[in-house]
C-alpha cells in the first residue's frame with residue numbers, strides 16, 4: 001500500500017487518539033503500550049480478522065459468503081483435491097477471485113511501522129492472502145502457506161500466482177495443470193488434512209517461546225497447532241495480549257484484552273509508542 005494510504009490512516013488515528021470501543025479501551029491500550037515499550041521481544045500472531053477491513057471475509061463470520069455455502073473440510077481438503085480437482089478448483093478459483101487485488105489495511109501497516117521502529121520482531125500469520133507481505137513486513141512466518149505460488153504434487157515444480165491464474169483462466173475443465181507432467185496444480189496453502197511445514201512451524205514456535213510479549217491479533221485462537229503458540233510464550237514467562245473481537249479460549253491468560261476495531265487499535269498502539 002502506498003505511503004499516502006498509510007498516512008491517511010495514521011492521521012485518522014492521531015486525530016481520534018483513542019480506538020473505537022469507548023473509554024474503557026483506553027486504560028487497556030495504555031497498558032499495552034507500556035508492555036510493548038518494556039518488552040525485549042514483541043511478536044504478533046494474526047488471524048483472518050485482520051484482513052476483513054481489506055474486504056476479505058472471515059469464513060467463520062456468519063453471513064460472510066464463500067465458506068458459508070460449502071463445508072471447507074469437504075472441499076478445501078487435500079483428499080478432496082486429490083479425488084476431484086475439478087470440484088476443488090471450482091471452489092478455489094472463486095477464492096482466488098475473492099483475494100485478487102486486495103490491499104493491506106491500516107492494521108497491517110501499523111505492524112510494519114512497529115517492526116521498522118524496532119518494536120516488533122516478527123509477524124506469524126494464519127492468513128494466506130499475502131497482505132502482510134504486500135504491506136512490507138520483513139520477518140513474516142506464514143504458517144498456513146500463501147497463495148503466492150502453486151505447487152505440482154506430481155513433479156515438485158511450482159509457479160507464481162499470476163501464471164497459475166492464467167492457466168486457470170485457460171483451462172477447459174477449470175483445473176490449472178503443470179506443464180511438465182500435467183498434474184493438477186495445488187495452491188501453496190496448507191489444506192485441511194495437511195500438516196504444517198515443519199520448518200515454518202518451528203520458526204513460529206521459536207519466535208513465540210522467545211517473546212516477552214505476544215500480540216494475538218484478530219484470531220479466534222481455535223485452530224491448532226497455531227492456537228497452542230501463545231502457550232509457549234506463557235510457559236516461557238512472557239505476556240499475552242489479545243486484540244480480537246469475540247471470545248477466545250485463551251482470554252483468561254491475557255494481560256491485556258481489547259475487542260474493538262483492529263485498525264483503530266493497532267494504529268492507536270503504534271501512535272502511543274511513538275511510531
Ligand SMILES: [Zn+2]
Nearest residue numbers: 152155178181
Ligand atoms: Zn509437475
